[in-house]
Amino acid sequence: MLQSSGQGDGPSTSGSEQASSYVGQIVAPGDIVLDLTQAGKLVRIGGGLQQDGTSLVVTKAGRLRHTKPSKYWVEGSQRRYVPAVEDVVVGVVVERYAEHLVIDIGGPVTALLPALAFEGATRRNKPNLNIGDSVYARVTSTSRDTEPTLACHDASGRAAGFGPLAKGYLFQCSTGLARTLLSRPTCAVLEALGGGLSFELAVGMNGKVWVDAASAAITVLVANAIINSEFLSPTQAKIMVKSLLKQVQQP
Amino acid sequence: MSARGAPSYSPYSGIEERVMQEDGAGPASRSVLGADSRRQDGRLPEECRPAFLQVGTVSRAAGSAYAEFASTKVLVAVYGPRESRKAAAYSDTSRLTCDVKLAAFATKSRGKYGQGTAERELSDLLHKALVSAVRLDTFPKASVDVFALVLESGGADLAVVVTAASLALADAGIEMLDMVAATSLSLVGGHLLVDPAASEERAQDGNVLVALMPARNEVTQMHLAGAWPDTHAAQAIELCLDGCHKLDGEMRACLREHAATANGS
Amino acid sequence: MPGLSAAELSFLEGGIAQDLRNDGRGREDFRSFSIQLDVISQASGSARVRLGATDILASIKAELGSPPAEFPHLGRLELAVEISPTAGPEFEGRGGEELSAELGKALERSFAGGANGTGAAVDLAALSVVEGKTCWVLYADVLVLNADGNILDASAIGIKAALSNTRIPKVEVLAGEGDEEGELELNDDPDECARVSTAAVPLIVTLTKVGRHYIADATGDEEAQMSSALSVAVNEKGQLCGVTKRGSAGIDPSVISDMLSVARRIGKRLLAKVDAEISLAESRLESET
Amino acid sequence: MDSQLEAEAFKRIYPEEYFQRFLSEGTRPDGRPLGRARSTTIGFGAVSTADGSALVKIGSTTLLAGIKLEVMTPTAEAPDAGKIAATFEMPPLCSPDARPERRLEETSVVVQQVMNAIESAGLVNTKELLISTGKAAWVAYLDIYCLDADGSLLDAALLAAVAAFADLTLPPVRVNPEGHVLPVLSGAQGGNLRENGDASSEVVTVERRKLTLGAMPWAATIGLYKGHLIVDPTAEEEALLESTVTTILDEAGRLISLFKPGGITAVTTALIQDCVELTRHRARELKQILEESSQEDEDEGDESQ
């Protein structure tokens, strides 16, 4: 009757259920937002909710969201990242073994990246990553009792942009901001930056952001612009980027 | 161990020594033996105090023993063989760790041993007395931990600790070459007093401790302090060995009795 | 000790069995030693002792302190051993701490006497200045510069020599008025200084058991072969002043009594030799000044 | 034998199920009904080097409390009172969880709660510890050692502390004009000791005496497990409990402490009332045990004299 899921949309049977009256409101842990006996056959729950008997109970503070037909989650901002399958993340190699790498993705525990989870990797031919190197990867599994696993290729085995991140600058932002940066359509700050500069960017759902550009000055500018944008409206963000761009273009 | 705030003192500390010094002119006339050549507690010089021994006294320990020699009261518990906490390099043998503590109220003046130097020394001496008797080669990498607490320091503390610890090891089923029994002796004004009481130790000119594996007839630990006339030292060691053999009988009886009651129930 | 092969070890043990050690000594022989006095000017007394390759520095520092609470009429003698990290590879870092503590305790047992000060190496009553208030505290510190076995015996020789070299300033107690405590006046004019009687200071003879035999004054290589050892302190009167069993193996009680009488015999010879070396060193010192 | 081994293995692998099976039949692994505390003994004067001491056993849980008296200068705020300074030690011999390098967190809680109970009940009037106003007073160092940690330590620690105070004797002392406290020696001993200052200059002499104790606090720890109330849990049971409530009452039935340090279940008013009721029963039991033990102690004392 109840199915847990991360981000993905799947098939769902719909009924003539009644949506929770708390949708759109700010909820706190312990709040009972839905009586499951009154709800339809299938309810999908995302982050911040838990089933307790016949009730749907909030475990994290935030705004209760709902998409039709019956998906619920709590949207809140938290700094600490909790991995979910199919999240894209930026991590740092902390340990190296023959079969796998241990990656710090800023989560509750470190993640595993199998040595062969790269496009076209074989025993003989695999990328050589060292402790301290950054990597852009995808979460392939999470389970309560084992470390999350990562892969540097998409479901069909192609690199799809994943892999080691050479050089560049890595910084931490909130997971809320990371989500904004990854959202479609492209958020205001990135659009404004992209209009005036050329740089490479990798954003992880875990709040780690990697930037690389032709000069250190541009790298730093991009990083600052992104960090500054967290509490700005789209218009404010555009103005902020514009003034920063002026500074570098002046000399 | 010291309380915070203003310093405090005990008006009765050191009173025995002061009385003793006021009593007579010098150490020679100290009245350790009465006219009937008996000690203050009525014992003859070569007589040990009655020993009360009991094993299996700590419910959650692998082995344990309580020893009471008149007012000397000691509790020992053994844990292990268990995983060694100290991340030491791999070794074929296990580690024997010994830790002796004195309760704050165990001595005449409170927390006299609080600084820990005396406790560290006792721990070290206990280790030396036991280590050759325990078959550490039978369980690699693990550690056997011996913890002793002196509840009341009534004289010959170390000897009682060693004896109780060896009983606790036996109770824990740790493989040993032999039991270890220990006896100490004080030299007071030329008299040899076996198994001294605390008051006799405070007056002593010298002391000896012998720890013995009685069945193998091997001394595992021995030390002697103070200046000893020739014949006295040899005689003192003999008396201690004799004490160890007597104690051995009582230790074995205690273990037999415990085994009998354990099987009976 | 690393560095000795099995063949070397068995050779060493075989030699001991035949009363002929690697360096030509018999089982009961000490290595030759030298004493040098007054080597540290700030100390109240000091000596350097070289016993074979073992090299130690002993110093005595006399300071005014408070007497033991239970025995207000006595002074104090505090003993400590420190092993320099340069003394050998095994003493690098904190490696020497355990041995330092063990040797310190063995010295204390041999020099400090009973709880009431009887049988102590020096007359503790003579160190009293104001009963119950002030006394001299003699800090005897041994620093091991190089270790090639038998540190303990060398340390005892060092302390005896350093004590013979010790000068304690004269103290005058100025009468206080009424209830007030008298003040102390120190006079460190060398001619006025008191000397410490070293007649009762014992020496230590360590007998190291290697195989079925025991040897005196073991070298580092020989100590590596030790199963157990008995350190015996002996004084001029032939009294035993302290015995410490070292090493983990057990010893038969009859062997212990043999070892005690052998140690006493060796000790007597050693005492005479050390006394002679000290007077030699003293005369050398006088001729220098 | 086989079935016993099997039971032992079951207990180790499925401790919760093992425990639940007993509870479902209204009993516990050691055979007690849920509401019964383990047999309790008190031995007075267990340590002669202490001025007051007591050995308490509740089942296997064993605690030894000792009080040593020292003289202090009273504080300016309370010139007519002494004080109590308490410690609680869990030396590594008492439990496999206690290791020399690590202090168990129970120790901080137990010492605070024992002192809280003694103060809240008014067991000791610290003014009785006065020797001479503004000059000298006794500080009672209460050291409680856990010798065998098999659960419900707070109950046993408080009982040991109360019994040690019941056993405490203040030695006779005299005070010289400088406020220094000196011993009073009996008979032959005293005659030979040189007097510090002449006798006429003494201000005060205090006789050997016992304390007049106020209300005695009695504690009962009750474990909560899936709706069951488990009185006086053992260490094995404590490891499985959801939370514990320690209620402390005095003989007049006043509440001295209701201590529930968190845990995964919360209690309702009705449950609190149940705990209080169970503690009332246990308090009567403990009071009787203390009285009987002290009677025996006196009888023995009479015989030996």
Added chain:
Amino acid sequence: MSSQGSLRKDGRTFNQLRGMVCDRGLLHRADGSAKWSQDGTSVLVGVYGPKNMPPKREDPEKAVLEVLWKPKSGIQGPEEREAEIILRRTLEAVVLAPLFPRAGISVVVQVIHDDGSLLSCAINAACAALVDAGIPMTGLLASVTIALAKRDDGAGGGAHLQLDPTREEQDGAQATVCLALETTPKAATSNGSVEGEAVVTSTTRGAMAIEEYLEALDRCRMASRTINAFARLSLDKAQRRLELPGT
């Protein structure tokens, strides 16, 4: 019987809490933080985690919760160590630790000022900080301290129960009771009659009658609702501020 005009030194009635202030997200290095003040008593709490734990201290079944209590000045004494343990066990009642096996959650408590009811203030602050960090919890807690003023104060009847006492009131009281209570959540379903907020933590000081304790408990229950309402209000405000750029 009436407590007319018998106001407390700071002008409050006996049944009145002090003014509360709660600021969230003050510490940028922490994963969540909150400063909670009840007039003169103020506590700042930072939450770190769920994060990696050294293998020696990890628990394969659940996240390890650790509390570090820093007094206003000086080093930790036995009282602070006890408070640390009580706070930790109190938070364990609501934190969903089994969701993060092998991980750790640290709660660092910094006392800024203590003018009475300190433990309650710290529990409220810690709870807000955990919410701010997004640590999954089964519900919220509210903590209240209440003092039983000495009867000879002249206040008759039930008037001698002083809610949320200042330090002066606390020190002069015959007894104090500190409670942490579960809160009644917003609920889409009615679970029948509720017996009243259950007690997660109770510590007391001083002697009192059982009836007095139960009355204190009732008063605290009532007050806990006010605290809960305030905590939700402050959460609402904080959440709206966070969402500002998006809306």
